[in-house]
Amino acid sequence: MMVKFDENQILKNGEYIYAQRAEIEKIADAVCEKGFDNILFTSSGGSLAMMQPFDYMISVMSNLNVQSQISAELLVEGNNHLTDKTLVFMASKSGDTKETVAAAKYVKEKGATIVSVLGVDNSPMGELSDYSVVYKDGRPQEYVLYMLIGKLLENKGFFDDYKQFADELKNLPAALVSVGKASEPKARAYAEKYKDDPYQIWIGSGNLWGPTYSFAMCVLEESQWLRTKSVTSPEFFHGTIELVEKGVCVALNMTEGQTRKLDQRVKDFVGQYTDDFTVFDTADYELPGISDKFRWMLSPVVINAVLSRVSKNFEQIRDHSLDIRRYYRKVEY
Amino acid sequence: MMVKFDENQILKNGEYIYAQRAEIEKIADAVCEKGFDNILFTSSGGSLAMMQPFDYMISVMSNLNVQSQISAELLVEGNNHLTDKTLVFMASKSGDTKETVAAAKYVKEKGATIVSVLGVDNSPMGELSDYSVVYKDGRPQEYVLYMLIGKLLENKGFFDDYKQFADELKNLPAALVSVGKASEPKARAYAEKYKDDPYQIWIGSGNLWGPTYSFAMCVLEESQWLRTKSVTSPEFFHGTIELVEKGVCVALNMTEGQTRKLDQRVKDFVGQYTDDFTVFDTADYELPGISDKFRWMLSPVVINAVLSRVSKNFEQIRDHSLDIRRYYRKVEY
Numbered sequence: 001m002m003v004k005f006d007e008n009q010i011l012k013n014g015e016y017i018y019a020q021r022a023e024i025e026k027i028a029d030a031v032c033e034k035g036f037d038n039i040l041f042t043s044s045g046g047s048l049a050m051m052q053p054f055d056y057m058i059s060v061m062s063n064l065n066v067q068s069q070i071s072a073e074l075l076v077e078g079n080n081h082l083t084d085k086t087l088v089f090m091a092s093k094s095g096d097t098k099e100t101v102a103a104a105k106y107v108k109e110k111g112a113t114i115v116s117v118l119g120v121d122n123s124p125m126g127e128l129s130d131y132s133v134v135y136k137d138g139r140p141q142e143y144v145l146y147m148l149i150g151k152l153l154e155n156k157g158f159f160d161d162y163k164q165f166a167d168e169l170k171n172l173p174a175a176l177v178s179v180g181k182a183s184e185p186k187a188r189a190y191a192e193k194y195k196d197d198p199y200q201i202w203i204g205s206g207n208l209w210g211p212t213y214s215f216a217m218c219v220l221e222e223s224q225w226l227r228t229k230s231v232t233s234p235e236f237f238h239g240t241i242e243l244v245e246k247g248v249c250v251a252l253n254m255t256e257g258q259t260r261k262l263d264q265r266v267k268d269f270v271g272q273y274t275d276d277f278t279v280f281d282t283a284d285y286e287l288p289g290i291s292d293k294f295r296w297m298l299s300p301v302v303i304n305a306v307l308s309r310v311s312k313n314f315e316q317i318r319d320h321s322l323d324i325r326r327y328y329r330k331v332e333y
Numbered sequence: 334m335m336v337k338f339d340e341n342q343i344l345k346n347g348e349y350i351y352a353q354r355a356e357i358e359k360i361a362d363a364v365c366e367k368g369f370d371n372i373l374f375t376s377s378g379g380s381l382a383m384m385q386p387f388d389y390m391i392s393v394m395s396n397l398n399v400q401s402q403i404s405a406e407l408l409v410e411g412n413n414h415l416t417d418k419t420l421v422f423m424a425s426k427s428g429d430t431k432e433t434v435a436a437a438k439y440v441k442e443k444g445a446t447i448v449s450v451l452g453v454d455n456s457p458m459g460e461l462s463d464y465s466v467v468y469k470d471g472r473p474q475e476y477v478l479y480m481l482i483g484k485l486l487e488n489k490g491f492f493d494d495y496k497q498f499a500d501e502l503k504n505l506p507a508a509l510v511s512v513g514k515a516s517e518p519k520a521r522a523y524a525e526k527y528k529d530d531p532y533q534i535w536i537g538s539g540n541l542w543g544p545t546y547s548f549a550m551c552v553l554e555e556s557q558w559l560r561t562k563s564v565t566s567p568e569f570f571h572g573t574i575e576l577v578e579k580g581v582c583v584a585l586n587m588t589e590g591q592t593r594k595l596d597q598r599v600k601d602f603v604g605q606y607t608d609d610f611t612v613f614d615t616a617d618y619e620l621p622g623i624s625d626k627f628r629w630m631l632s633p634v635v636i637n638a639v640l641s642r643v644s645k646n647f648e649q650i651r652d653h654s655l656d657i658r659r660y661y662r663k664v665e666y
Contacts, residue, residue, distance in 0.1 A: 059412075060413075065398070065414075070567050070568065071567075072595055073565075076592050077592065078393065080392065080393075081396060198531060199531070206406070217573060221562075222571070222575045228562060229554075235377075237378070239550035241555075242554060242659050245659070258411075259406060259410065326575050327606075333574075
């Protein structure tokens with residue numbers, strides 16, 4: 001019996017987003033029709049990390065100008081490429097993240113177009129956006145962006161197969177249910193083995209960097225109070241490698257994207273020096289109804305389906321709710 | 334008596350680089366005369382981190398198109414903005430870092446112009462570069478880039494005060510000696526107090542992100558085998574914050590750059606919740622012969638002068654040479 005795994009709810013949450021496909025694609029059409037010179041992803045913490053695979057996707061699939069900038073940094077550094085011809089993507093689950101809202105105001109003053117992906121209706125972020133998609137209980141959030149960014153890339157001539165991709169995305173929720181079930185034994189074993197570990201090294205690359213960074217910081221640190229180091233696969237070899245020895249927990253998220261080779265190098269190395277090494281490889285999981293050629297793009301949501309099993313098991317085994325916080329929304333800062 | 338602090342050597346190492354000012358500025362003139370559409374910083378580990386403040390400097394001071402990409406990622410992801418009109422900056426102390434050399438070959442095939450900052454003569458990287466500056470025992474490496482990037486920004490109309498800046502840079506080595514001496518008590522106290530700490534959180538932002546990331550990974554992890562988490566000041570509030578409690582070591586590098594306000598927020602918060610909190614603030618140190626208006630640009634080398642005192646003291650107190658490695662250049666990977 002899998003802890004906190006409601007198959008029907010996952011399917012329903014997915015359907016809630018896929019049902020908005022036509023509206024989402026209309027947003028992509030509208031911003032392309034208006035035209036833009038460059039794209040900026042800006043938000044805070046897990047929300048910007050959630051969009052990292054889409055900055056990556058645009059970068060590898062097109063020659064569009066794209067940047068990501070943390071909202072708090074945008075506010076103090078400015079951005080000399082931000083103009084009224086900039087298309088800005090923002091995300092916020094609460095719709096009222098302090099720095100993200102301030103960045104939306106800043107961006108709006110420059111005349112840029114804001115498209116936001118939000119968890120709630122009637123939020124400050126919604127007010128400030130030119131277009132927004134509200135996912136409520138819908139999941140995963142990335143589902144919105146696959147259609148938004150995918151359609152945009154198709155419109156710009158960089159994603160000829162988009163229609164097939166979007167049609168197959170209908171199968172994504174069921175595929176993620178299947179990933180959740182298939183990954184449960186490995187996820188549970190990981191959570192059992194490392195439940196009291198003082199420190200975990202998490203490694204990932206390319207379109208799994210955002211998910212890896214975010215899982216370490218926004219799940220293990222923020223909601224389990226476990227200490228982590230997250231590092232990219234190539235950068236691991238430039239320092240963190242020296243920490244590896246027997247007894248040090250190392251986890252690798254392997255992508256099916258362009259940087260898989262860099263993950264493989266980590267896998268080949270670490271396995272030789274410690275038994276406390278776990279590889280979560282998206283290639284291990286079947287995605288019924290999804291063509292092989294689209295799998296690399298979906299590695300982020302596949303790994304998140306796996307990692308979600310790790311966090312749900314940590315929550316139960318450690319008897320530490322994913323919802324308790326020492327500081328967030330408890331004290332002012 | 335400061336451990337491993339040779340004032341005359343620091344001055345000599347600085348002079349060695351400043352003596353090359355004319356040649357360095359000629360390189361900036363040559364690449365500007367040839368013209369370029371965009372700038373790419375690419376290298377690996379500490380070398381790319383060393384250049385991060387210069388990507389930052391170009392971004393805040395100009396509207397030139399600039400990107401940074403880890404060399405290993407460039408090789409597998411490609412870069413759709415890389416053309417024969419791209420100006421590429423690379424750095425390597427050994428001049429033969431595997432991924433960096435491969436990236437130089439890749440970039441050269443695209444017809445881009447390579448300017449490299451290298452630690453040795455007659456290296457593979459030197460062979461592949463259109464222009465290179467060899468610093469040998471010269472230090473800090475950033476010294477080269479202040480002149481290279483500063484002159485380039487002046488040529489492009491973004492740094493009117495460059496001549497004054499470069500003239501004052503003559504005083505940099507002596508200023509860094511003064512920073513080293515002034516920071517010794519704090520650095521030594523930090524090294525004493527945290528010599529056996531199982532885990533240190535290091536925080537920084539803006540033009541101190543590179544130095545912070547690099548000190549944590551390439552010094553504490555790589556050469557002291559101490560576990561770290563490095564995180565930017567704004568992102569700290571989106572997860573890592575929850576780890577803060579009495580007994581957890583937290584260190585903050587404060588810049589005088591545009592993001593100082595973000596560091597201040599961390600300072601105001603963390604001080605309330607733990608006594609194991611150390612702030613290394615570049616504003617605490619006099620820089621004789623350097624005008625106030627240039628100080629923000631120099632925060633990276635000032636913080637490195639401070640952190641170098643931390644590492645030298647760790648080395649002595651922990652009786653752990655900064656040069657020993659478990660894996661680097663000992664085993665194949």
